[in-house]
Amino acid sequence: MESAEVLRCTGLRKTFGDRVAVDDVGFEIAPGETYGLLGPNGAGKTTTISMICGLLTRDAGRVTLQGRELDTTTIDVKAAIGFVPQEVAIYPDLSARENLRFFGKLYDLSGRELDARIDRILETIGLADRGDERTDAFSGGMKRRLNIGLGMLNDPILLVLDEPTVGVDPQSRNAILDSVEALASEGMAVLYTTHYMEEAERLCDRVGILDEGTVKAEGTRRELISLVGEHDRLRIEAHGDLAAAAAAAAGVPGVEEAAPRDGGLDLLARDARASLADVVRAVDETGAGITSMEVREPNLEAVFLHLTGKALRDEG
Amino acid sequence: MGDAWTIATKDLRRRLRDRTAVLVALVLPFGLAFIFSLTLGDVESRGFEATYAVVDRDASGHLPAEFTALLERLDFVTLREAATEGAAESLAEDGTVDAVIVFPEGFTERVQGGRGGAITVIADPDASISSLVAESLTTSFASNLDAIGLSVALGAEAGRPTDDALVARAQAVAPVAELRTADADDRAVTQSSFFAIGMAVFFLFFAVEFGVRGLLEEREEGTLARLLVAPISPSSVIGGKALASFAVGLVSTTLLVLATTWLLDARWGDPLGVTVLVLGGVLAAVGVTALVATLATTTAQAGAYVSIVAVVGGLLGGTFFPISQAGFLGTIRFLSPQGWLMEGFQALAYGGTVGEIAGPLLGVFTIAGVTGSIAWARSRRMVAA
Numbered sequence: 027m028e029s030a031e032v033l034r035c036t037g038l039r040k041t042f043g044d045r046v047a048v049d050d051v052g053f054e055i056a057p058g059e060t061y062g063l064l065g066p067n068g069a070g071k072t073t074t075i076s077m078i079c080g081l082l083t084r085d086a087g088r089v090t091l092q093g094r095e096l097d098t099t100t101i102d103v104k105a106a107i108g109f110v111p112q113e114v115a116i117y118p119d120l121s122a123r124e125n126l127r128f129f130g131k132l133y134d135l136s137g138r139e140l141d142a143r144i145d146r147i148l149e150t151i152g153l154a155d156r157g158d159e160r161t162d163a164f165s166g167g168m169k170r171r172l173n174i175g176l177g178m179l180n181d182p183i184l185l186v187l188d189e190p191t192v193g194v195d196p197q198s199r200n201a202i203l204d205s206v207e208a209l210a211s212e213g214m215a216v217l218y219t220t221h222y223m224e225e226a227e228r229l230c231d232r233v234g235i236l237d238e239g240t241v242k243a244e245g246t247r248r249e250l251i252s253l254v255g256e257h258d259r260l261r262i263e264a265h266g267d268l269a270a271a272a273a274a275a276a277g278v279p280g281v282e283e284a285a286p287r288d289g290g291l292d293l294l295a296r297d298a299r300a301s302l303a304d305v306v307r308a309v310d311e312t313g314a315g316i317t318s319m320e321v322r323e324p325n326l327e328a329v330f331l332h333l334t335g336k337a338l339r340d341e342g
Numbered sequence: 343m344g345d346a347w348t349i350a351t352k353d354l355r356r357r358l359r360d361r362t363a364v365l366v367a368l369v370l371p372f373g374l375a376f377i378f379s380l381t382l383g384d385v386e387s388r389g390f391e392a393t394y395a396v397v398d399r400d401a402s403g404h405l406p407a408e409f410t411a412l413l414e415r416l417d418f419v420t421l422r423e424a425a426t427e428g429a430a431e432s433l434a435e436d437g438t439v440d441a442v443i444v445f446p447e448g449f450t451e452r453v454q455g456g457r458g459g460a461i462t463v464i465a466d467p468d469a470s471i472s473s474l475v476a477e478s479l480t481t482s483f484a485s486n487l488d489a490i491g492l493s494v495a496l497g498a499e500a501g502r503p504t505d506d507a508l509v510a511r512a513q514a515v516a517p518v519a520e521l522r523t524a525d526a527d528d529r530a531v532t533q534s535s536f537f538a539i540g541m542a543v544f545f546l547f548f549a550v551e552f553g554v555r556g557l558l559e560e561r562e563e564g565t566l567a568r569l570l571v572a573p574i575s576p577s578s579v580i581g582g583k584a585l586a587s588f589a590v591g592l593v594s595t596t597l598l599v600l601a602t603t604w605l606l607d608a609r610w611g612d613p614l615g616v617t618v619l620v621l622g623g624v625l626a627a628v629g630v631t632a633l634v635a636t637l638a639t640t641t642a643q644a645g646a647y648v649s650i651v652a653v654v655g656g657l658l659g660g661t662f663f664p665i666s667q668a669g670f671l672g673t674i675r676f677l678s679p680q681g682w683l684m685e686g687f688q689a690l691a692y693g694g695t696v697g698e699i700a701g702p703l704l705g706v707f708t709i710a711g712v713t714g715s716i717a718w719a720r721s722r723r724m725v726a727a
Binding site: 076079080081083098101102103104105107109111113114115116117118119120124128129131132133134176 | 345348352355356359360563564565567568569570571572573574575726
């Protein structure tokens with residue numbers, strides 16, 4: 027049976043002894059969509075994707091990949107999954123090329139096709155000129171990139187990345203995020219777990235907020251933010267009749283509040299970006315001159331705090 | 343099988359790069375065998391001597407006398423007289439003789455009647471090499487008698503009365519032991535053979551160990567999850583590890599057999615027997631070390647467990663020093679696969695054939711089967727969380 031979504035999981039549950047690690051988790055991912063599981067350490071992200079990838083038996087629930095059942099005994103369906111584990115999972119005494127070749131063979135790739143894919147992956151992850159070096163000589167960032175390259179080797183339909191940027195320097199992190207964005211734009215479905223709010227906001231079309239093993243809320247960033255009643259903040263630096271400008275801006279649909287403050291205007295809007303053009307026009311018509319503008323949108327950190335009463339990351 | 347082979351070749355490639363594996367699998371066992379045979383071979387060249395007593399309770403038969411005559415022709419054997427079994431045992435207990443060979447009453451008649459007979463060897467526990475030699479001589483003599491008994495029995499079963507001429511012809515067959523009368527050079531070969539065998543058996547358990555703890559290594563390196571997400575069965579992963587272990591064990595033991603034969607003049611014996619016993623030994627080593635590895639939670643722990651089992655098993659099995667075949671140690675050595683392997687390889691080195699090492703073969707293959715099956719089941723549970 028044809029299935030519109032790439033991945034569908036419903037009612038996933040896993041217990042370890044008396045401890046419930048994951049309870050009634052479910053979501054779907056469409057082709058080309060990046061779905062984020064956002065939650066703090068210990069929220070159940072890795073347990074969830076371990077069940078999805080068939081690494082861990084589940085106590086309850088169902089996982090289908092393009093409509094086909096997937097569990098720990100499934101073999102063929104797994105060929106459509108690309109997996110990037112949280113820890114770097116490469117053989118240190120093999121070269122990058124040898125690592126890619128070994129895992130490629132496990133996906134029934136061989137000969138010229140395998141060689142071509144290896145070359146393409148090495149190019150993509152920026153290791154084309156270091157492919158024949160043993161990976162124990164690589165920097166942490168290079169190892170991370172190879173870790174991701176191994177997940178892409180089989181041209182998966184679903185790419186699962188489990189916190190791939192933990193412990194990565196900002197430059198490599200940016201490169202990793204760029205790669206994931208590029209893959210999604212090519213139509214790959216991506217399941218991305220993270221406890222970095224910025225990554226979820228940048229990459230994910232939809233986000234599931236996971237805490238203590240359950241999905242507290244799910245949706246697009248905008249949907250999640252509106253769910254908790256948060257508004258965008260718009261700061262306009264301007265000169266002229268600021269009181270009149272504020273009154274004009276307050277009349278724009280979507281603007282909840284506008285007030286002159288500190289040589290400018292502070293506005294609260296349901297969707298500041300959507301209202302921006304109308305606000306500029308209204309202020310301009312009052313004769314006030316705008317010198318700069320800044321949109322401050324509420325973020326997922328605030329949503330998480332609102333939903334769980336705690337911060338995403340322990341400050342230390 | 344293809345996936346298991348892919349995993350095994352990857353593991354073998356990694357081990358070849360890890361020079362300690364080559365050191366443990368080849369260099370150390372060969373080096374130690376060389377050093378031991380050099381050091382102790384010098385002691386051996388000063389002359390091997392053994393003192394035995396034969397108790398003849400088969401007064402009417404001639405076979406005990408033939409055996410005594412055989413011993414008298416061996417220049418390294420001194421014979422002491424003992425009138426009774428009790429007196430002979432006392433000689434063995436106080437160390438006057440190294441071994442006592444007892445022929446029971448009616449022995450010759452039973453053998454000639456095709457009903458077989460049992461020769462008892464009572465050994466001085468402190469004279470292990472001399473005891474081994476006594477046992478070997480007696481076994482050879484008994485093997486020859488078995489052939490005679492069988493010929494006579496077949497004649498009788500065919501419905502004909504026992505043919506005296508057939509019996510006489512059979513009795514005229516030269517005792518096998520006489521052919522094995524050793525000169526000084528042969529004894530030196532025996533010494534180097536013992537240490538070649540001992541070191542090969544001892545280090546076999548270290549050589550195969552890397553593969554079976556490979557599952558733990560994959561888990562620690564994080565690659566086990568990546569392997570299990572790939573479209574291959576968990577059995578392929580476990581099979582790949584076992585296959586790599588088996589290959590390393592087989593190659594290292596084969597190279598050691600060849601190297602010690604050519605370079606140390608070690609005598610391993612019947613090639614067919616050696617081949618079958620090596621196969622069984624490698625399987626047993628893989629099974630035992632795999633089972634031990636499944637009891638561990640880290641590679642370091644697995645390495646320690648395997649080392650303990652390999653060293654204790656090696657000492658118990660007599661890989662460094664011959665174990666007396668009598669007494670408690672002589673019995674419990676067969677709890678270890680090393681004990682069965684030493685028994686089998688030494689029998690082959692003394693001229694035995696594959697048929698004569700049925701016991702050791704049964705021992706090692708049984709250990710391989712039992713430990714391998716349990717290890718397989720435990721490994722499946724390890725990978726299927």
